[in-house]
Amino acid sequence: MSKTKASHDLVAKTEVPPALADNQRRHFLTRSASVAGTLATAGVAAGAATAAAQEVPAWMKAPGTPMRAYGTPSSYEKSVQRPSASGYASVSPATGSSRTPHQSLEGTITPSGLHFERHHNGVPDIDPSKHELLIHGLVNRPLMFNLATLSRYPMVSRTHFVECAGNSGGNSAAKPPQGTAGAIHGLASVSEWTGVPLSLLLNEAGLAGGAQWVIAEGADSAAMVRSVPLSKCMDDAMVALYQNGERVRPEQGYPMRLLLPGWEGNMNVKWLRRLKVADGPAHSKDETSKYTDLQPDGKARQFTFELGVKSIITFPSFGTKLDRRGLYELTGIAWSGAGRISRVEISEDAGKTWRDANLQGPIYSKSFTRFRLPWEWNGNAVVLQSRAIDEKGNVQPTRAAFVSQYVAGMNYHNHYIQSWAIAADGSISNVFA
Numbered sequence: 001m002s003k004t005k006a007s008h009d010l011v012a013k014t015e016v017p018p019a020l021a022d023n024q025r026r027h028f029l030t031r032s033a034s035v036a037g038t039l040a041t042a043g044v045a046a047g048a049a050t051a052a053a054q055e056v057p058a059w060m061k062a063p064g065t066p067m068r069a070y071g072t073p074s075s076y077e078k079s080v081q082r083p084s085a086s087g088y089a090s091v092s093p094a095t096g097s098s099r100t101p102h103q104s105l106e107g108t109i110t111p112s113g114l115h116f117e118r119h120h121n122g123v124p125d126i127d128p129s130k131h132e133l134l135i136h137g138l139v140n141r142p143l144m145f146n147l148a149t150l151s152r153y154p155m156v157s158r159t160h161f162v163e164c165a166g167n168s169g170g171n172s173a174a175k176p177p178q179g180t181a182g183a184i185h186g187l188a189s190v191s192e193w194t195g196v197p198l199s200l201l202l203n204e205a206g207l208a209g210g211a212q213w214v215i216a217e218g219a220d221s222a223a224m225v226r227s228v229p230l231s232k233c234m235d236d237a238m239v240a241l242y243q244n245g246e247r248v249r250p251e252q253g254y255p256m257r258l259l260l261p262g263w264e265g266n267m268n269v270k271w272l273r274r275l276k277v278a279d280g281p282a283h284s285k286d287e288t289s290k291y292t293d294l295q296p297d298g299k300a301r302q303f304t305f306e307l308g309v310k311s312i313i314t315f316p317s318f319g320t321k322l323d324r325r326g327l328y329e330l331t332g333i334a335w336s337g338a339g340r341i342s343r344v345e346i347s348e349d350a351g352k353t354w355r356d357a358n359l360q361g362p363i364y365s366k367s368f369t370r371f372r373l374p375w376e377w378n379g380n381a382v383v384l385q386s387r388a389i390d391e392k393g394n395v396q397p398t399r400a401a402f403v404s405q406y407v408a409g410m411n412y413h414n415h416y417i418q419s420w421a422i423a424a425d426g427s428i429s430n431v432f433a
């Protein structure tokens, strides 16, 4: 899906988006006029067209196809896919990940079929009538649920991102990887999740003395285990049963997954089968040998739960080439594990000067926020950056500030400012600036 089309849409618009500040509004109007002029000479401006010149297309001359029981995207959108990779292709091809193609998407909700995947041993084919969830350990009465009994409890719907701790890890390499926004940052996606608040289920079981942690286990053949502080479980954690209105997809944990808004993806245990209340963490594989951040002093930081404030420009970005000078709409997504996004700034000079982008509402906590900015490219080489700030005052760090905290190549929890270099010929590359 090419974003160069956006330039035509801008010209056709008679109204300036209301979110624009007055100075931007004036800028937009004056520039739109001149861009329209440029495009008119190329024969694509709306003003040059007449109704008589427009042909009746083939699809208006015969009935369309009938209804379908379950819809799929247009056949012309086949290229919009989640590219997948397995680091263990010969021994365990189902162990790996696939990525959300952010550069091809708009808005803030990830289509369920494009939600990123991270599987440690593939997707289990779970028969929901045989799946059970056990709550045990330091509780007054251990409880066993199935999908039917769990569905009797009141539910909530919340729009949140899930992001792998390994997302953007390619940017921790010595040289900038050349890939699309999705290839580099695609291990993050947003869904509207509906499920039962975990606090409700834990209160139902009754917490016994000494309860401090909850140890979650998945029903896949990786039997993933992660320890979660009780405070998070009693706050905004949920057992999610629905994703974007329908049952959670198999890839996302059908029939039930643990959702810990804003916390590293790995802890959001899919295919959830056990919650054991304990007085301490399990120190499982995925919280000791993995997902720990090695520091220059040789010590590893364990339990980096909350994900850092982050943003990426999705247009313009790697994979497209600017084919003209003039006005574009720059856009991207920002998110934070700490809460709402309060501000996103854009730099065209590798971080020397900044101006505010427009944030598109509604702004949900621990979710993607779409930002936009009218942006004029004068044909010179520029380095574009976005910097997000959240409601807690956390500021997205520079590359230098982020990497100095860890040993070289530490590739977890990467959230530093992404730089896209636009060359004079309009080509775009990932650079370390």
Ligand SMILES: Nc1nc2c(c(=O)[nH]1)N[C@H]1C(S)=C(S)[C@@H](COP(=O)(O)O)O[C@H]1N2
Binding pocket: 115, 116, 117, 118, 119, 120, 121, 162, 163, 164, 165, 217, 218, 219, 220, 222, 223, 224, 251, 252, 253, 264, 265, 266, 267, 268, 269, 270, 271
């Ligand atoms: N049972 C189980 N839960 C799991 C995993 C897994 O392999 N097995 N992968 C984890 C990791 S590393 C991440 S990043 C998220 C990915 O969630 P998604 O595949 O729905 O995007 O699920 C987590 N939960």
Ligand SMILES: [Mo]
Binding pocket: 118, 163, 164, 165, 166, 265, 266
């Ligand atoms: Mo992950």
